[in-house]
Amino acid sequence: MGMGRYVIKRAASSVLTFFVTVALTFVLFRLLPGNPVQLLFRNPELTQAEIRELSTQFGLNKPLWLQFILYIRNVFLGNWGISFYYRSPVTEVLFPALLNSVILILPATVLAIVIGAGLGVLAGWKRGSYTDVGVLSSSLVLYAIPTFWLGILLIMIFVKVGGLPVSGMVSITAVNGPPLQYLVSVLRHMILPMLTLTLVTLGQFTIIMRSSIIGELTEDYVVAAYSKGLTSSWLLRKHVVPNALLPTISIIAISIGTVVAGAVLTETVFSWPGVGSLIYDSIFRRDYPVLQGAFLIIALFVIAANFVADIMYAYLDPRVKYS
Amino acid sequence: MALLEVKHVSVSFSIRSSQLKAVDNVDLSVKSGEVMGIVGESGSGKSTLGYSILKLLPRNAAIEGKVEYRGLDLYTLNELEMRKIRGKEIAMVFQGSMNSLNPLIKIERQVAEPIIVHNRLGFSEALSKARETLEKVGIDPSKGESYPHELSGGLKQRVAVAIALAANPSLLIADEPTTALDVMTQAQLMDLLKTQCRQHNMAMILISHDIALISESCDSIAVMYAGRVIESGPAQRVIHNPIHPYTRGLLASIPSIQDVGKHRESIPGDPPDPFDLPAGCRFRPRCSFATEACSSYDLASFQAEKDHFASCLMVRGGQHG
Numbered sequence: 217m218g219m220g221r222y223v224i225k226r227a228a229s230s231v232l233t234f235f236v237t238v239a240l241t242f243v244l245f246r247l248l249p250g251n252p253v254q255l256l257f258r259n260p261e262l263t264q265a266e267i268r269e270l271s272t273q274f275g276l277n278k279p280l281w282l283q284f285i286l287y288i289r290n291v292f293l294g295n296w297g298i299s300f301y302y303r304s305p306v307t308e309v310l311f312p313a314l315l316n317s318v319i320l321i322l323p324a325t326v327l328a329i330v331i332g333a334g335l336g337v338l339a340g341w342k343r344g345s346y347t348d349v350g351v352l353s354s355s356l357v358l359y360a361i362p363t364f365w366l367g368i369l370l371i372m373i374f375v376k377v378g379g380l381p382v383s384g385m386v387s388i389t390a391v392n393g394p395p396l397q398y399l400v401s402v403l404r405h406m407i408l409p410m411l412t413l414t415l416v417t418l419g420q421f422t423i424i425m426r427s428s429i430i431g432e433l434t435e436d437y438v439v440a441a442y443s444k445g446l447t448s449s450w451l452l453r454k455h456v457v458p459n460a461l462l463p464t465i466s467i468i469a470i471s472i473g474t475v476v477a478g479a480v481l482t483e484t485v486f487s488w489p490g491v492g493s494l495i496y497d498s499i500f501r502r503d504y505p506v507l508q509g510a511f512l513i514i515a516l517f518v519i520a521a522n523f524v525a526d527i528m529y530a531y532l533d534p535r536v537k538y539s
Numbered sequence: 540m541a542l543l544e545v546k547h548v549s550v551s552f553s554i555r556s557s558q559l560k561a562v563d564n565v566d567l568s569v570k571s572g573e574v575m576g577i578v579g580e581s582g583s584g585k586s587t588l589g590y591s592i593l594k595l596l597p598r599n600a601a602i603e604g605k606v607e608y609r610g611l612d613l614y615t616l617n618e619l620e621m622r623k624i625r626g627k628e629i630a631m632v633f634q635g636s637m638n639s640l641n642p643l644i645k646i647e648r649q650v651a652e653p654i655i656v657h658n659r660l661g662f663s664e665a666l667s668k669a670r671e672t673l674e675k676v677g678i679d680p681s682k683g684e685s686y687p688h689e690l691s692g693g694l695k696q697r698v699a700v701a702i703a704l705a706a707n708p709s710l711l712i713a714d715e716p717t718t719a720l721d722v723m724t725q726a727q728l729m730d731l732l733k734t735q736c737r738q739h740n741m742a743m744i745l746i747s748h749d750i751a752l753i754s755e756s757c758d759s760i761a762v763m764y765a766g767r768v769i770e771s772g773p774a775q776r777v778i779h780n781p782i783h784p785y786t787r788g789l790l791a792s793i794p795s796i797q798d799v800g801k802h803r804e805s806i807p808g809d810p811p812d813p814f815d816l817p818a819g820c821r822f823r824p825r826c827s828f829a830t831e832a833c834s835s836y837d838l839a840s841f842q843a844e845k846d847h848f849a850s851c852l853m854v855r856g857g858q859h860g
Contacts, residue, residue, distance in 0.1 A: 344598075436638035443595055443633075444653040444702065445626035454652075455641055462643075534686040535642055 222530055230523040237515040238291050242284055245508055291512065297505035301498070306509040310491070314513060316385060317490030320406060321479045324413040328475075329468060332418040336425025337457055343430055351422060359419030363478045367412045367485035374408060381405045383487045409486040416482075417475050424467050428460040435459075462533055469525030473518050540610060542742050543569040543592070543629075543710055548604035550584070550591050559813050561587040563766040564604075566840075569710065572740045574733070576753035576774070578789065579763035580810055585746045586634070588763070589712045592744075593625055608710070627657040630703035632696075632732075634715035639699050640687040646698045647673065647683030650705050657706040669705065676701045676731060693724035697731070704735060711736070711743045717752065729756055750789045754778045759846075762786045765811050765821040768840075772847030782849040785822045820850070828853060 253262070253270045262270075271277045275286060290296070296306040332355075339351035371382040381387060381404055390401035432438060433456060441455050483492030491510050498506040530536045545567040551560045562584040569575050577585045590596050592606050594613070606613045608628060613621065630653070633639035640649060650669035654660055660668065670680035676697045687695055696716060703711055713732060717725040733756060736743050747753050753760055754774060761771040762783065770783040781787045788806035808825040811817055817824055819834040826833070832852055841854035 436633060436635065437641045439595055440631070440633050440639035440699070440702075441641065441649075441652070443593055443625050443631045445622045445624070445656050445706075446652060447622065447656075450652075450656070454644070459641065459643055533643060535688050 219530065223527060226523055226526045230519050233519050234516060235288075237519070238288060238512065239284075241508055241511055241515075242287050245504055246280075248504065296509045296512070299503055299506045301501045301503045301506070306505045309506055310494070310509045310513060313489060313491045313494045316488065317479060317483065317492060319402075320409055320483070320488055320490060321413065321475065323406075324410045324479075325417065325472075325475050327410070328414045328418040329421050331414070332421025333425040333461075333464065335418075336422040337429055337452070337460075339422065340426040340429025340433070340460070341452060341456070343426075343433075348426075352426065355419035355422040355426075357419070358415055359423065361416055363412065363416045363481040364485050366416060367409070367482055370408050370412060371485070380407055382408060385489055405488075409482050409488050412486070413475075413478055413482045416478050417471075420471055420474070421464075421468065424464050424471075425460065428464050429456060431463075432456050432460045458532070462529065465525050465528055465532075466522075469521045472521040476514050476517065541568045541607075542571045542573075542609065543567070543744075544605075544607040545588070545592065546605040546607065548588065548591060548602065548606060550587050550596065550603075551601050552597075553599045553601070557814060560816075561600075561766055561813065562591065565763075565766075565768050567744075567761055567768070567771070569742050569744060571709065572736065572742055573759065574736055574743045574745060574757045576757035576760045577744060577746045577763060578748065578750045578753045578760060580748060582810060582813070583763040584766040585748075585763045586714050589631070589714045589744060589746050592712060593629055593631060594621060595631070623657070626653040626703075626708065627706045628708055629710045629712065630706070630708040632699050632703045632711065632713040632716045635719055640695060642687055645684050645686060646678075646690070647680075650683075650698065650701045653702060653706040669701075672701045672705050673698070675704065675735075677727075693720055693728065696720060696724075696728055700728070700731060700735070704739075707739060707741075709741060711741055712746070713743060714746045715748070716745070718747070718749075725752075732756075751793045754790075762789065765813070765816060767821065767850065769822065769851070770849040771840075772844070776844060776847045780844075780847075782843050782847070782854055783822070783851045784826045784828050784853075786849075820852070 253267050253274065253276065268277070275283060278286070294307060296310070298304065299306055299309045302309050335351050335355070339348040339355075342348050374380045374382050381401075385405050386398060386401045387405070390397045393401075438451065438455060441451055446454075479490070480492035480495055482488070483490045484496045487493065491513060495507060495510045497503075498510070545565055548562060548565045549560060550562040551558045553559075565584075565588055567575070567577075567588075577588065579585045587596065587600075591600075591602050592613070594602070596602065602614065604614075608624065613624060616624070640646065647666055647669045650672055651662070651665040654665040654668050654672075655662065658665070658668075666683075670683050673683055674680050678694060678697055678701065682690070682694075687698070690698065696719075700716070703713075711732070716732065717728050720728060729752065732743065732745075735741060745753060745757060757774045759772065760774050760777040761768045762777070762785065763769065764785050770777060770781065770786045777786065778790065781790055785806065788804070791804040792806070806825055811821055811824065817834070819836050820826070820829070823829045823833045830852070836852055840848040840850050841852075842848055843854050
């Protein structure tokens with residue numbers, strides 16, 4: 217079986233996973249308290265007739281299995297319902313927020329993975345040294361720090377010190393300014409939330425990479441490669457790091473879920489208008505369609521990350537049998 | 540002058556708070572082109588001794604003594620100088636080739652590495668030289684693009700030999716090179732190793748628990764027991780005229796096709812606990828010739844004949860048998 221078929225197979229299984237997630241979301245939101253019609257119209261004075269009328273309009277009087285099929289169909293057609301709060305399609309509410317989130321989360325995650333894995337390689341290679349002890353203990357501290365706490369701490373510091381905006385995504389004066397001014401404003405607003413998100417997610421990558429490196433160093437082939445007369449840096453670059461990356465890739469893909477969780481808190485603390493803030497606000501507004509849509513988006517991202525990890529793994533490890 | 544002189548080498552490992560002496564005051568001498576066999580049970584320190592020559596031991600190991608290669612004391616070299624010895628002057632073939640190859644790198648590239656490092660060749664030149672080396676060890680160069688997991692155990696061990704030979708070393712340390720292989724593959728690989736030694740006037744230290752294999756392949760033999768060399772000498776003498784009761788026991792335990800069904804002699808008991816070694820001769824608790832004097836005698840080697848030494852009081856006392 218070739219690589220092409222393997223990719224198709226993994227893609228099919230990712231779609232299946234997404235389907236299961238969609239089904240679970242359907243069940244989950246039907247278990248939530250409250251009648252959707254009453255939630256939607258927020259009017260305690262609605263008569264029974266009006267409720268019936270609205271229920272018919274929203275298809276809520278149909279049998280559950282039919283609702284389920286229609287729901288699945290709508291999800292895959294991109295019809296994700298109408299926000300209770302904004303009264304506009306969920307997709308229209310969600311996608312600008314998603315874009316804002318990606319602008320923040322993507323660089324923060326890439327930075328956290330690169331710096332975290334780099335520090336992990338350093339600590340693992342020099343295991344037992346002061347460098348290792350220093351890197352490992354600071355990683356553990358960063359890993360243990362609550363996201364909101366670090367965010368609030370940074371806000372407190374920069375409110376006093378000044379110099380960087382602590383809230384929002386762009387300053388009011390720049391909203392309608394020239395593109396360059398807008399861009400600079402966004403970048404300045406990005407620094408603190410990005411720093412927070414990078415720091416709280418970096419520790420876990422360091423710890424994963426460090427233990428993976430240490431595991432590789434005990435392998436016989438490392439001693440054998442060393443006995444060839446290779447330099448330490450050659451050994452590290454060509455043997456230890458590529459091999460240690462393999463197990464790390466899948467763990468990183470799994471931990472993308474925790475990055476999303478960290479992002480929700482970071483966005484909330486810094487009022488960054490992304491999916492995280494939207495989730496937070498929508499919980500208070502009982503805006504179930506938006507929440508549902510946000511959950512689907514997050515699930516989609518985690519599933520996609522795992523799909524990419526699977527493909528990367530197969531590409532990097534010749535031993536993976538495509539079956 | 541000998542190619543390699545191991546002088547009073549001891550290796551101890553710190554394990555938790557205690558010290559484990561795996562190799563105790565070993566002397567060896569290997570001439571250019573000579574094949575020397577080191578034989579002993581598991582845990583006798585033979586592999587540790589092999590690793591200590593190239594300073595490949597884990598960090599909790601402490602080495603004492605001297606290893607002189609062409610008169611150069613390897614233990615006084617720094618990391619940079621040592622790198623020029625590893626692979627280029629002294630190369631190693633490891634036990635269990637499945638694990639001594641990097642699973643993610645094509646075999647020809649693994650063979651090319653020592654060539655790139657030591658012969659200062661460009662990548663493509665080194666690669667074509669690597670293919671030649673693969674051919675030399677009996678692997679079709681078209682297999683060079685294979686990954687280790689695509690090869691059989693015998694082929695993998697041949698790749699390991701190719702890696703060791705790649706930079707034309709003068710000494711090869713082969714640590715149980717055939718242990719995981721079936722008998723036919725084992726014979727082929729030994730032939731290959733011996734042929735390469737002859738062709739390139741390369742010396743070899745063959746480390747094995749298999750005294751039959753050692754006795755048919757080596758010019759000289761050192762027998763190790765509990766971290767010490769207890770008998771050493773030219774292969775013919777050690778095999779046909781063994782002195783130490785342990786060597787005799789080892790030789791008597793070789794099964795022979797003529798004696799199928801007959802009970803083979805074996806040495807009673809187990810090797811001593813390395814944390815709790817007996818005083819005097821370490822083989823004493825298992826030795827049927829042991830006397831009072833054996834428990835108090837100091838570590839020493841006695842010359843039986845020219846080049847033939849044994850650490851046994853029987854040599855000095857002359858009481859053979």
